[in-house]
Amino acid sequence: MTNAHLRPDAPMVHVDWPDGTSGDFPFIWLRDNDPAGFHPETHERVADLTAVSLDIRVTKVQADGNFLTLWWQDGDTPSRFDLTWLRGHLPGRRAHDPARTGFAPWRADLGRDRVPRIQADEILLSDAALQDWLIQTQRHGLSVVAGLRADPEAGMEIARRIGFLRETNFGITFEVKSKPNPNNLAYTPIALPLHTDLTNQELPPGFQFLHCLANEATGGGSLFCDGYAVAEDLRQSDPEAFEMLSTVSIPFRFHDAVTDIRNRKKVINLDEDGQVIEICFNAHLADFFDLAPDLMTPYYRAYRQVMQMTRDPSYLVRFKLTGGEMVVFDNRRVLHGRDAFDPQTGFRHLRGCYVDRGEFESRIRVLSRSRDPRIC
């Protein structure tokens, strides 16, 4: 049976669940999150926190069946909480999120044959297949979709199963082929060392989709490297370089006739718990470093160290896309590159687009609703 009591030493309600879980719920938190304070249709909070005293007090608490009832000193209507919901929202613990499926870092031993692979039709026809594919793609940061129709829209149609496409200065979609007067190295036939795209943007695009319409030229193989694996290895092998790259930002810039987009980014970005959540690495778009002169040499040492790791065959997975295949990867985690190709020997044409992490994770959450009883 669930027990609840007022803590004698702090303005909190203490709850013990039969399964051994226990939690402390501050009075002000309980008042702010009273289910009665939310709009019934939009689920948004409408209760006004400024109308509540900071030292609001609960005078009595009662756990009864599946509900916790609280009586307030200010005489307001008692609040009623679902005890299962409360257990899922313990202060001090992150609530369950079906879109946090964990990351599986990989190195060359992943091999091209173990890159997650799915048929386009499965994604188009089945929500369950879509969900499983999204989770695999998030875990590895990389997957291949096969069996696409020979239609320039076929890849974008898959991407739109997740959400709307992220527009950038290169458009909603972009054509990766050799062009006259290129404004980006992707539009030349030269080799592209491993990089992440659009590090000059405040929010570089999340998942990238490259649908191969033709790849008949000599060369033009694709390379991938898990930036999370590189960063974690660097954290162990060279903590000084890791510290430098995760605390000092550098300027990035892209400019052409109609655009001049600049931003500062760190090469390695950590969340509040110190976990790597983003890699920004693009030597083409790196602007002129503006660090203090004495910081420059140690920074270059760290930066060059990562650059060398991203080219080390022990981190690389390499395969050549063929017409009807599409590679999908987390552009803020997995670096991509390509071998040079010879446009005289055949046509090479990839069609690309992006879907940001926000839409990607949202789709996982919504698809999880029918399967996961913990979702409210």
Place this chain on the structure above:
Amino acid sequence: MTNAHLRPDAPMVHVDWPDGTSGDFPFIWLRDNDPAGFHPETHERVADLTAVSLDIRVTKVQADGNFLTLWWQDGDTPSRFDLTWLRGHLPGRRAHDPARTGFAPWRADLGRDRVPRIQADEILLSDAALQDWLIQTQRHGLSVVAGLRADPEAGMEIARRIGFLRETNFGITFEVKSKPNPNNLAYTPIALPLHTDLTNQELPPGFQFLHCLANEATGGGSLFCDGYAVAEDLRQSDPEAFEMLSTVSIPFRFHDAVTDIRNRKKVINLDEDGQVIEICFNAHLADFFDLAPDLMTPYYRAYRQVMQMTRDPSYLVRFKLTGGEMVVFDNRRVLHGRDAFDPQTGFRHLRGCYVDRGEFESRIRVLSRSRDPRIC
């Protein structure tokens, strides 16, 4: 005359300009930024840093007219730098950026009459007017465009003069009017306390455009508050609250039938120099705080403090938009709200869209090219 010499104590070139400017340029920086290492068409860096030794050395340097020439110990082709360009890229100093025009914080004394105001036709017909308007809008975070055609596209046409529109789960554009089955409080007739939009997104939208097509109902006035002013005042008056709000993140969430977008954000966001660069404040979208129980009361104290400040008349500018006017504001700086309105007394319809800071700043930079000789 410009003088340059090799520093005897460090691997750097020291340059003294006739105007008294001087700078130290590390050898590795000079090699990485050799103009010959960039693609002539895309301006992207193609030279490979891993092919350069970290202890690369300059053996001789010569300043001659407007150029600095460097001879390398490894016998590579000497590098040639434009001395004016070098002066604009001193290590340790941020390069000039025409899109950093400075912020003018404001409080109630700005008054509705001093909000920057421009005619739609000027923006549509003149690049110089567009540039001046963008700079004013960036400085104050708020402006009004008047004289729009009575056409639902008229406001979006102005926004597209800057760049493409930022799509969100509410669409590329959105209609702010009372609707049945609302999924957002904006789509009800109730009052909206001061907030910034879409704090549940990893990158909340930058500039917001609200084109008033009709505002004939009783009520429905607009409120604005400069979050930068609030934050700077809080930094002085309550450093503990400022510290809490600028270091501890809280969860935000929006969910409806097809969407579930969650992110953690800090209410006050600082850049590396400690300057306030973003405010995320939205009590409707704030998810259940998951801080440790002991942190909860001090956090609520700080959070409630800001909430009270954003409603304090000494920070507010209030005006009622009329048909043909559009308000434009930096959604990551200026909080907006509205008075309740009575849909029985008349029609109220605003049409909205967003353009992100990246596109906004890019447009300022590109427009500055013809006017500012410092742009390369």
